[in-house]
Amino acid sequence: MLRDSRIYYTCLGALLSFLAFFNYLIDPYGSFGTDILNVNPVDSRSEILNKLDSADPQLQTLLFGSSRSLLFKHFPGLNVALYAGAIEDHYSILRYAVDDLQYPIKAVVLVLEPDLMVSSHPVEKMLVKNSKLNRWLIKEPILYGQSLFAPPGYIDDIAMLLSVTTLKNSTKVLLKALKKRMSNGDKSDQDIGVVGAKNNHVLGRIAEARDSIDARLRQYRKLYMSALALDKTRIKYLDMFAEFASENNIKVILVHPGSSKVFWDEMMSLSNFKNINSEFYDLIQKVRVRYGWTEIDIRPGKWKGLPLEYPDGVHLSKPSAAIIDNEINEGLRNVF
Amino acid sequence: MFFNSYVFIFFFFPVFLLSWIALFRTRNSRWTLLLLSSCLFYAWWDFRFLALLAYIIVINFTAGNYIYGLENQKTKKQVLIISIILSLLPLVVFKYLPWLGGYASVLLESESRVAYDSLLSSIILPLGISFFTFQALTYTIGLYNNKCSHCASIVKFSVYVSMFPQLMSGPIVRYQDLDDQLENIGDLRNKIDLKGGVELFFIGLIKKIIIADRIGMYINPIFQPGADLSATVAWLAVMGYSLQLYFDFSGYSDMAIGIGRCMGIKLPDNFRAPYTASNPSDFWRRWHISLSTWLRDYLFIPLGGSWKGNVITYRNLIITMFLAGVWHGANWTFICWGIWHGLMLCVYRATPAHIKKRMPVWFSVLLLNIAVLIGWTFFRTTSVEHAFEFFNAMLGFRYSAGAAIAWPIYFMIPLGYMIHYFERRISDKPVKLGWSYAVLLAGASAWAILELGKDAPFIYFQF
Numbered sequence: 001m002l003r004d005s006r007i008y009y010t011c012l013g014a015l016l017s018f019l020a021f022f023n024y025l026i027d028p029y030g031s032f033g034t035d036i037l038n039v040n041p042v043d044s045r046s047e048i049l050n051k052l053d054s055a056d057p058q059l060q061t062l063l064f065g066s067s068r069s070l071l072f073k074h075f076p077g078l079n080v081a082l083y084a085g086a087i088e089d090h091y092s093i094l095r096y097a098v099d100d101l102q103y104p105i106k107a108v109v110l111v112l113e114p115d116l117m118v119s120s121h122p123v124e125k126m127l128v129k130n131s132k133l134n135r136w137l138i139k140e141p142i143l144y145g146q147s148l149f150a151p152p153g154y155i156d157d158i159a160m161l162l163s164v165t166t167l168k169n170s171t172k173v174l175l176k177a178l179k180k181r182m183s184n185g186d187k188s189d190q191d192i193g194v195v196g197a198k199n200n201h202v203l204g205r206i207a208e209a210r211d212s213i214d215a216r217l218r219q220y221r222k223l224y225m226s227a228l229a230l231d232k233t234r235i236k237y238l239d240m241f242a243e244f245a246s247e248n249n250i251k252v253i254l255v256h257p258g259s260s261k262v263f264w265d266e267m268m269s270l271s272n273f274k275n276i277n278s279e280f281y282d283l284i285q286k287v288r289v290r291y292g293w294t295e296i297d298i299r300p301g302k303w304k305g306l307p308l309e310y311p312d313g314v315h316l317s318k319p320s321a322a323i324i325d326n327e328i329n330e331g332l333r334n335v336f
Numbered sequence: 337m338f339f340n341s342y343v344f345i346f347f348f349f350p351v352f353l354l355s356w357i358a359l360f361r362t363r364n365s366r367w368t369l370l371l372l373s374s375c376l377f378y379a380w381w382d383f384r385f386l387a388l389l390a391y392i393i394v395i396n397f398t399a400g401n402y403i404y405g406l407e408n409q410k411t412k413k414q415v416l417i418i419s420i421i422l423s424l425l426p427l428v429v430f431k432y433l434p435w436l437g438g439y440a441s442v443l444l445e446s447e448s449r450v451a452y453d454s455l456l457s458s459i460i461l462p463l464g465i466s467f468f469t470f471q472a473l474t475y476t477i478g479l480y481n482n483k484c485s486h487c488a489s490i491v492k493f494s495v496y497v498s499m500f501p502q503l504m505s506g507p508i509v510r511y512q513d514l515d516d517q518l519e520n521i522g523d524l525r526n527k528i529d530l531k532g533g534v535e536l537f538f539i540g541l542i543k544k545i546i547i548a549d550r551i552g553m554y555i556n557p558i559f560q561p562g563a564d565l566s567a568t569v570a571w572l573a574v575m576g577y578s579l580q581l582y583f584d585f586s587g588y589s590d591m592a593i594g595i596g597r598c599m600g601i602k603l604p605d606n607f608r609a610p611y612t613a614s615n616p617s618d619f620w621r622r623w624h625i626s627l628s629t630w631l632r633d634y635l636f637i638p639l640g641g642s643w644k645g646n647v648i649t650y651r652n653l654i655i656t657m658f659l660a661g662v663w664h665g666a667n668w669t670f671i672c673w674g675i676w677h678g679l680m681l682c683v684y685r686a687t688p689a690h691i692k693k694r695m696p697v698w699f700s701v702l703l704l705n706i707a708v709l710i711g712w713t714f715f716r717t718t719s720v721e722h723a724f725e726f727f728n729a730m731l732g733f734r735y736s737a738g739a740a741i742a743w744p745i746y747f748m749i750p751l752g753y754m755i756h757y758f759e760r761r762i763s764d765k766p767v768k769l770g771w772s773y774a775v776l777l778a779g780a781s782a783w784a785i786l787e788l789g790k791d792a793p794f795i796y797f798q799f
Contacts, residue, residue: 005531007771011778012538016785149380151343159342164786225557225742270740271564272557 020161028169029126031160037177043126045089045133048080052097059103061332064090065111068257068314071321075109076329086116087237088123092133094241098248100132107251107335109328110241110293114280115220117234118227125160138233213313217266220314224272230279238283242291251335253328254288256281258298263313294335296327337380339537339591340544342788348377353598363522367491370499370599377500378463385462388426389498395422396472397493403479404486416480420473426462427469434459435666464504466663470630472497475511477634484512492518501595505588507606507626517601524600533597538781540590545784547752548584551576554742561722569741570729571709576745578705578712579752582610585624609760611708611753614700615692616680619708627663631656649685654678664715669723673714680707 027034029043061077063069069081080093090110097103115121128134160166245252259267267273288295298308305327309317316324337344352373360369379386399419406412434456441449441456475496478484487493496514558565558573565573589606596603610623620628636656642649654675661674684692692700713730717723 004771004774005535007774008535008778009531011775012781015778015782019782019786145383149376149383152347155342155347158346159789162342162785163789164783165789167786221742225554228557228560271560275560 016162019167020158023161023163023166023170026170026173028166028173029129029160031129031157037173044082045124045126045130048082048093049096049130049132051078052080052093052101052103055101055103057103059097060106061108062094062097062105063109063111063328064093065109065255065257066113066116068113068316069111069255071316071318072325072328074322074325074329076332081111084116084121084124086121086123087112087234087241088137089127089133091237091241091244092127092136094244094250095136096132098244098250105248105250107253107332108245109253109255109332111255111257112238112284113257114230114277115223117230117238117280118223118276119229119231120223120225120227125165138236213260213263216313217263220267220273221270224267224270224276227272227276230276230283235283238287242287242293246291252291252293253331253335254284254293254295255324255328256284256295256297256299256302257314258300258303258308258310258316259314260310261300263310264300294331296324296331298324298327337377339588339595340541340788343380345785345788348373349595356599357528361522363519364491366521367489367495367518371491371495374495374498374500374503378498378503381463382460388462388465389468391426392423392469392472393490393494393497395419396476396497397487397490399476400479400487400493403476412480416476419476423469423473423476427465430459430461430465432666467506467508468497468503470627470663471502471506471508474508474630474634478511484510485515487511487515499601501592501599501601502603505585505592506624507589507592507604508630509603509626513604514601521600527600527602529597529600533594533599535777536594536597537591538594538777538784540587540592540594541784542777542780543583543587543590545787546780547748547755548580548587549787551580551583551745551748551752554745554748555580558741559716559718559726561718561725565726565729567730567732570726572741572745572749574709574713574716574726574730575749577716578611578709579749579756581712581715582607582756583752608763609756611705611756612701612760613704614697615704616677616684616707619704620677620681627660631660635659646686650682653681653685657681667718668720669714669717672720672723673711676707676711676714680711 024032025034025036027036030046055078059078061075063072063075063077063079063081064085065072065079065081066085067081067083069079070083072079072081082089094105094108098105123137128137242252244250287293297303298305306323308320308323310320311317337348339345352369355369356366360366375386375389378389396419399415402415403412406415437456438453441452444452475484475487475493479486487496495518496509496511499509499514502509555573555576557563558569559577586607593603593605604626606625608622608625610619613619613622636652639652639655640648641652655678657674657678658671659674660677661670661672664670664673695703710727713726714720714723717726
């Protein structure tokens with residue numbers, strides 16, 4: 001027992017208030033309209049929807065993927081890849097483009113990795129909150145009477161303000177803003193990119209360390225440590241995606257993103273990674289064969305083209321992304 | 337609803353507590369408030385199972401009335417037996433039927449087998465069923481044995497069975513321990529301990545979220561059947577599990593007791609640093625105390641206890657622990673775990689006193705911990721085959737460099753045992769802790785709140 005509980009309660013109250021206030025002011029998801037640093041909110045889904053809303057009415061191709069696909073800049077249609085974009089994002093965006101916006105989509109490129117098919121990677125809160133996209137998410141059946149037992153609305157706000165994920169995102173936003181101000185608009189940083197940036201200041205070094213192979217390995221190991229198998233709901237989304245594309249005569253080009261050999265070999269020493277990857281490729285091959293998808297495989301040992309570079313182990317360098325861009329465009333020409 | 341959720345911490349509990357202290361100040365109004373809040377708490381998970389809770393309450397309350405009103409001892413015994421059978425019936429249907437019924441599926445044709453298997457797998461285990469069933473039974477059995485007084489009010493009895501702080505995972509409280517407290521609930525002067533209660537609640541939350549869930553995240557992949565493990569990884573995983581289970585369950589108990597304190601109700605301790613015990617009997621005086629004393633008083637002693645010679649005592653120990661295993665779950669692994677603990681108790685009892693005396697304490701603690709870890713291996717694995725696969729790995733027979741364990745586990749395990757040892761020191765010799773501890777605790781509490789969104793259920797909810 002504590003000798004003086006006042007210290008405990010004062011510290012606890014102060015800490016929680018500070019953290020909630022910090023998250024409220026930074027507002028990384030743009031939920032409260034504060035955003036004092038005046039930086040773009042992390043919610044890339046809204047940006048994608050804006051792009052889609054203002055796209056050419058004759059838009060015929062879309063590219064779905066995660067941050068690994070953001071550098072495919074020469075894609076002839078619209079690249080709708082998202083940071084940590086998972087299959088439920090792709091399915092919802094495809095439905096939005098076809099059902100709501102009535103684009104005559106003829107082909108899509110689906111860049112899919114098993115890392116985003118495991119349950120330890122949660123469904124993004126911003127997808128669940130997005131009213132244009134969440135209509136196509138699978139709703140768990142709730143008994144009629146059970147719907148009476150719903151928490152009051154302010155609980156969602158508290159959960160957002162006092163959450164470790166929000167805190168991480170707020171810190172990222174703060175660091176980004178500080179970095180921008182300290183570099184005082186120095187373009188050289190942006191040209192080189194975060195990886196390999198010749199920054200001498202502390203924030204640059206933090207960014208560099210965060211994007212090293214070691215950091216990626218730590219991040220992926222953590223993800224796979226608590227992942228025992230593929231997420232069943234995500235397997236359903238994959239089926240729904242394939243079924244919807246098939247019903248609407250949309251051709252699918254499946255891309256297996258690669259990684260550096262060093263990264264791959266390190267990860268393969270983790271039994272969960274090995275098992276989940278093998279489960280994923282068995283599953284995806286069945287889907288591919290059933291729906292007649294074409295395939296581009298750039299995983300180590302599978303890719304036969306020019307050598308590819310992955311500065312942080314998983315993300316392609318710009319020249320390497322251009323090589324895959326060409327490959328995808330070639331694939332699209334064959335499809336049409 | 338779970339204690340480790342935003343809705344409980346920021347809505348349910350503050351609203352309840354405010355009403356409890358400020359608005360409802362008479363005995364009857366507090367009974368009503370506590371009953372309705374407990375129903376809401378349970379219904380938040382699945383309102384359909386409120387009917388089951390009501391069934392257990394009605395059966396035992398009615399049986400209590402009969403037992404109290406009857407003169408004839410034989411008829412009283414018949415009422416008691418009927419009430420025990422009727423109370424255990426839902427437990428059999430929801431907990432054991434899916435397991436035992438599974439063996440019967442081989443008798444069916446393939447199509448009917450699919451339908452039968454899907455019927456069995458559709459049975460949901462109601463949360464806390466074993467806990468509230470046993471809690472209700474302590475009243476009926478206690479009344480039959482003249483250990484407690486008759487409860488004339490069904491509202492009071494319903495409050496006793498369904499009290500939300502310990503509804504899901506105990507501690508299992510006997511009626512005689514709560515009778516007076518519930519009767520005098522209208523006057524809680526000098527009983528409500530908000531400061532101590534909230535502090536204990538947060539200690540439980542820290543144990544659950546920061547220690548147990550984190551360890552669980554690291555060790556769960558290791559317990560996959562078929563994983564290639566080295567002896568070191570297997571031992572680390574089972575040590576991690578023993579700490580995860582302790583911090584998860586004792587965390588829940590701390591939260592329950594803390595909530596009780598805030599309400600002015602004293603709930604019994606459920607844990608006293610069990611891994612510092614030096615023998616199996618001592619371990620069971622420190623682990624899940626409310627269940628072990630229940631088993632002692634309602635099974636071991638009625639079977640004859642330890643007064644009828646060694647052979648009968650060993651038999652009673654094995655039967656009692658076998659049933660403890662069955663209580664925990666419908667799987668052979670739990671039965672093996674129960675029998676293992678029964679054997680541990682028998683071996684300890686059979687060991688001559690001079691050997692016990694000569695053994696250094698540190699060695700006894702080490703030996704006990706190794707035996708307990710073997711037991712937890714049964715408890716955690718998914719089947720007996722998986723358990724033996726794991727034992728092979730622990731003995732180094734399945735050596736492989738295949739599966740690695742996350743490096744933080746190397747820190748978490750010593751840290752867990754250190755905290756455990758610290759708890760033992762505090763429970764043996766209570767001390768008032770200074771400001772540095774208060775600041776540390778506040779930091780850890782804030783961290784636990786930030787991690788709430790993961791909503792990991794308590795391990796003992798499945799029992």
